[in-house]
Amino acid sequence: MEELIRSLIGDSILVYVLMAALPLVFVLLYALVTLYMEMKVSAHIQDRLAYMYTGWHGVLQPVADILKLIQKEDTIPTAANKPLFIIAPYLVFIGTYAGFAAIPFSSMYVGSNINIGALYIIAVSSIVVVGILMAGWASNNKWSLFGAMRSAAQLVSYEIPSALAILVAVMITGSMNLQEINQFQDGGIQNWLAFGGPLPIAKKLLLMPFTLTTFFILFVASLAEVNRTPFDLPEAESELVQGFNTEYSGMKFAIFYVAEYANMFLVSGVAATLFLGGWTSPFGSFMSGPVWGVFWFVAKGMVFVFLQIWLRWTLPRLRVDQLMYASWKVMMPFLFVCILAVGLILSL
Amino acid sequence: MNAVRTYFKTIWLGVYTALVGMRLTFRHLFTPAVTVQYPDVKLKLPERARNRLYVNMDDCIGCFQCDMACPVDCIYIETAKALPTDDLGITSTGHKKRLWVPKFDIDIAKCCYCGLCVPVCPTECIVMTDVYEFSEFNRHHLIYNYATLTPAEIVDVKAKATAYEKEQATKKAEATAEAAKAKAAAASAPTSGTAPASAPPAPPSEKK
Amino acid sequence: MGPQHPSTHGVLRLEVVLDGEIVVEVIPHMGYLHRCFEKHSEHMTNYQQVIPYADRMDYLASMNNDWGYALAVERLLKIEVPPRVEYIRVIMAELQRIASHLIAIGTYGIDMGAFTPFLWCFRDRERILDLFEMTCGARLLYNYIWVGGLSHDIPPGFVDKAKAFCKYFLPNVKELNGLLTFNQIFIKRTANIGVLPADVAINYACSGPMLRGSGVNFDLRRDDPYGIYDKFQWEVQVGRGEMGAVGDCWDRYIVRVREMEQSIKIIEQALASIPEGDVQSAVPKRIRPETGEMYIRTESPRGELGFYVISDGSTSPYRVKARSPAFVNLSVMPEISRGCMIADLVAIIGSVDIVLGEVDR
Numbered sequence: 001m002e003e004l005i006r007s008l009i010g011d012s013i014l015v016y017v018l019m020a021a022l023p024l025v026f027v028l029l030y031a032l033v034t035l036y037m038e039m040k041v042s043a044h045i046q047d048r049l050a051y052m053y054t055g056w057h058g059v060l061q062p063v064a065d066i067l068k069l070i071q072k073e074d075t076i077p078t079a080a081n082k083p084l085f086i087i088a089p090y091l092v093f094i095g096t097y098a099g100f101a102a103i104p105f106s107s108m109y110v111g112s113n114i115n116i117g118a119l120y121i122i123a124v125s126s127i128v129v130v131g132i133l134m135a136g137w138a139s140n141n142k143w144s145l146f147g148a149m150r151s152a153a154q155l156v157s158y159e160i161p162s163a164l165a166i167l168v169a170v171m172i173t174g175s176m177n178l179q180e181i182n183q184f185q186d187g188g189i190q191n192w193l194a195f196g197g198p199l200p201i202a203k204k205l206l207l208m209p210f211t212l213t214t215f216f217i218l219f220v221a222s223l224a225e226v227n228r229t230p231f232d233l234p235e236a237e238s239e240l241v242q243g244f245n246t247e248y249s250g251m252k253f254a255i256f257y258v259a260e261y262a263n264m265f266l267v268s269g270v271a272a273t274l275f276l277g278g279w280t281s282p283f284g285s286f287m288s289g290p291v292w293g294v295f296w297f298v299a300k301g302m303v304f305v306f307l308q309i310w311l312r313w314t315l316p317r318l319r320v321d322q323l324m325y326a327s328w329k330v331m332m333p334f335l336f337v338c339i340l341a342v343g344l345i346l347s348l
Numbered sequence: 349m350n351a352v353r354t355y356f357k358t359i360w361l362g363v364y365t366a367l368v369g370m371r372l373t374f375r376h377l378f379t380p381a382v383t384v385q386y387p388d389v390k391l392k393l394p395e396r397a398r399n400r401l402y403v404n405m406d407d408c409i410g411c412f413q414c415d416m417a418c419p420v421d422c423i424y425i426e427t428a429k430a431l432p433t434d435d436l437g438i439t440s441t442g443h444k445k446r447l448w449v450p451k452f453d454i455d456i457a458k459c460c461y462c463g464l465c466v467p468v469c470p471t472e473c474i475v476m477t478d479v480y481e482f483s484e485f486n487r488h489h490l491i492y493n494y495a496t497l498t499p500a501e502i503v504d505v506k507a508k509a510t511a512y513e514k515e516q517a518t519k520k521a522e523a524t525a526e527a528a529k530a531k532a533a534a535a536s537a538p539t540s541g542t543a544p545a546s547a548p549p550a551p552p553s554e555k556k
Numbered sequence: 557m558g559p560q561h562p563s564t565h566g567v568l569r570l571e572v573v574l575d576g577e578i579v580v581e582v583i584p585h586m587g588y589l590h591r592c593f594e595k596h597s598e599h600m601t602n603y604q605q606v607i608p609y610a611d612r613m614d615y616l617a618s619m620n621n622d623w624g625y626a627l628a629v630e631r632l633l634k635i636e637v638p639p640r641v642e643y644i645r646v647i648m649a650e651l652q653r654i655a656s657h658l659i660a661i662g663t664y665g666i667d668m669g670a671f672t673p674f675l676w677c678f679r680d681r682e683r684i685l686d687l688f689e690m691t692c693g694a695r696l697l698y699n700y701i702w703v704g705g706l707s708h709d710i711p712p713g714f715v716d717k718a719k720a721f722c723k724y725f726l727p728n729v730k731e732l733n734g735l736l737t738f739n740q741i742f743i744k745r746t747a748n749i750g751v752l753p754a755d756v757a758i759n760y761a762c763s764g765p766m767l768r769g770s771g772v773n774f775d776l777r778r779d780d781p782y783g784i785y786d787k788f789q790w791e792v793q794v795g796r797g798e799m800g801a802v803g804d805c806w807d808r809y810i811v812r813v814r815e816m817e818q819s820i821k822i823i824e825q826a827l828a829s830i831p832e833g834d835v836q837s838a839v840p841k842r843i844r845p846e847t848g849e850m851y852i853r854t855e856s857p858r859g860e861l862g863f864y865v866i867s868d869g870s871t872s873p874y875r876v877k878a879r880s881p882a883f884v885n886l887s888v889m890p891e892i893s894r895g896c897m898i899a900d901l902v903a904i905i906g907s908v909d910i911v912l913g914e915v916d917r
Contacts, residue, residue, distance in 0.1 A: 317669025398693035
């Protein structure tokens with residue numbers, strides 16, 4: 001992709017700007033689609049129709065929502081800490097968007113082909129914690145602060161299971177470069193890491209329960225990373241009105257919103273890349289290629305996003321100490337066992 | 349050992365019940381929605397629906413029953429007596445109307461839609477319709493004036509009624525004065541024929 | 557937690573003293589919805605005019621409120637109502653109980669973060685409200701049960717529609733159980749929270765599902781029957797501590813869910829044998845009881861709803877006092893919420909099932 005753009009406009013800084021802007025276009029379009037999907041999926045689960053007026057069956061509603069948020073008055077409470085208040089949403093978005101740099105959308109396009117892709121994503125998504133804390137503190141509202149502290153605790157403690165799960169994938173492939181992990185899984189559904197990877201069948205069968213468990217735990221931990229039910233206590237309206245979001249309105253709220261959806265796709269994308277083969281086609285060489293790669297990657301990501309939406313409207317919320325219990329006392333021990341087992345089996 | 353068992357059991361139950369719930373919600377994705385898309389589709393209300401009040405003034409006999417039955421006092425009625433020579437007609441239920449009703453206001457914003465005014469009306473002229481879309485921008489437009497007399501007629505009717513009342517009152521006063529005079533005359537003059545056994549008490553009137 | 561809060565079920569203000577995340581003391585402040593029901597009833601010209609006001613006290617269970625008041629005045633007047641009226645009253649009261657419990661369950665789910673059961677409960681409740689609208693014309697505040705009878709007879713087609721509803725509703729309760737009741741996260745949020753021991757419940761005069769959730773087998777419909785409740789067979793549901801201690805939030809919740817099923821049983825039995833008759837024959841033209849007083853207690857969905865009516869021989873009541881179950885049940889809340897966390901506080905309020913209209917009257 002880089003060469004393509006370079007051949008079009010020559011060698012300048014614009015090449016890198018365009019490469020960086022492509023996922024942004026994708027994220028914005030995807031946010032509109034996901035807004036619509038969430039609205040409709042939640043409505044049909046609840047036996048009701050969602051918007052039907054704006055466009056056919058409400059397809060233009062996300063556009064209307066974004067337009068509304070853009071033209072809203074941007075209030076800043078007088079007692080709020082102005083610089084922090086203004087920067088916070090952008091920090092959250094930056095933390096999420098920076099992760100998009102390392103995810104390969106297809107065999108031809110990856111924002112930045114770094115050797116430590118997996119580590120980079122884990123590291124950079126922690127900026128979100130700082131942004132949320134800033135939002136909670138700067139709002140000068142005790143409920144926001146509560147929500148922000150809980151959110152920070154939750155995000156930090158669920159990074160560890162995510163990182164450990166990613167470690168399992170890295171162990172099997174032997175590289176942290178996401179593009180290489182993807183290429184490792186090329187060749188069809190049986191080569192996906194969730195099913196053991198392209199290894200001899202005996203090792204695969206031994207590995208499969210552990211990789212499936214890891215995959216499952218990664219998915220649940222990523223739910224917590226994104227503050228979605230059943231882990232959405234920071235945003236729970238029952239005690240905290242809107243959590244750290246309470247004082248935000250207008251464009252800043254829109255940015256928080258888009259950042260949340262972008263984060264949803266980021267973690268779905270990471271799970272898809274690491275365990276479900278990313279841009280590789282499940283049929284081996286049929287329907288595979290650079291352009292098909294984008295299709296498969298986005299499709300797998302959207303399947304996970306749909307799963308996240310589905311779970312949100314099914315399960316109640318976990319209380320904050322139960323959240324912590326789930327992370328430290330359930331997920332980590334299981335993951336340690338998985339890592340041990342995978343290491344042992346790989347060395348056989 | 350028991351603690352370990354509960355630990356694993358909780359995890360298993362958590363995953364299993366979540367999956368059961370997910371299956372239920374997934375099935376609901378394909379059941380038809382129960383939403384009625386108002387205002388494109390308006391459901392037909394049952395015939396006993398209790399919504400906006402309507403008064404058929406042709407049948408109103410001014411009996412004040414609905415005013416008294418209302419728990420929130422949202423009906424304001426004023427009546428004026430009709431002259432014996434006026435013919436106001438008969439209601440559809442056969443009652444003869446004897447009163448003009450120059451004012452019949454219902455403050456529909458105060459009304460609590462309980463329906464207590466409906467069964468007490470002798471001519472069944474006040475009913476609850478099935479109209480529920482009657483919001484206004486101005487609160488004062490929610491006071492419904494049902495009286496059918498024009499303002500000129502109202503003044504006329506009221507004036508006639510008060511005049512008639514006065515006339516009746518003076519006539520009555522004259523009649524009682526006449527009766528008193530007659531009785532005094534009868535008491536002082538010698539009686540012939542049958543005299544009343546006990547004389548009525550003499551009024552403190554003028555003596556001849 | 558101020559009067560405007562998404563999960564206090566109305567305008568209730570809770571003053572919460574916290575130690576970090578642990579609740580040390582809870583002081584409920586009420587009165588934000590006080591509408592002088594009792595004072596209004598003294599100024600009505602007529603005993604029947606109090607019924608719309610009684611509707612509006614516990615607006616989610618209007619039929620039960622109407623029945624309680626009408627029963628008190630009927631006992632003062634010493635009149636008997638025809639059997640058809642009794643059967644229809646039972647059917648309406650039990651339908652109303654299901655509707656009220658549906659709201660309690662739905663909103664409890666939302667407090668816990670499960671958004672879907674709320675809409676499913678309301679979809680079922682719409683069917684009940686359609687039945688009510690067919691009968692008396694209103695969907696929420698009915699003014700249906702009058703002193704001495706009913707305002708309208710049931711329309712043709714009601715019995716069939718009600719039977720269809722009973723058949724439609726039972727599978728939905730199973731669905732609700734699958735989605736919410738036995739969901740492990742929900743159990744973890746509500747079991748062993750807000751444990752109300754039986755003796756504390758009795759000392760605080762709790763009633764209804766709060767009392768039965770603590771294991772006390774007491775139901776006014778069976779133990780102090782009014783109407784014709786003694787003719788029906790149903791089981792009183794009692795909390796047995798299946799998921800935690802006896803008397804926790806889950807027990808109260810499951811008592812409500814099971815009570816809905818039992819109400820369907822009662823309705824089916826009643827629908828099968830409604831006698832013929834005239835529902836307005838015993839409604840007195842002029843209600844003028846002798847001087848005296850009467851206290852009647854009925855089982856509303858929230859507990860023991862009592863009406864104490866004093867008559868001074870005129871056509872309007874001298875005093876009407878409503879003993880509201882939600883008010884009394886709320887008083888036990890500081891006791892059971894010591895030592896819990898804020899999220900648990902929300903669970904406890906939801907399980908008490910208060911309706912501020914009744915708490916404040």
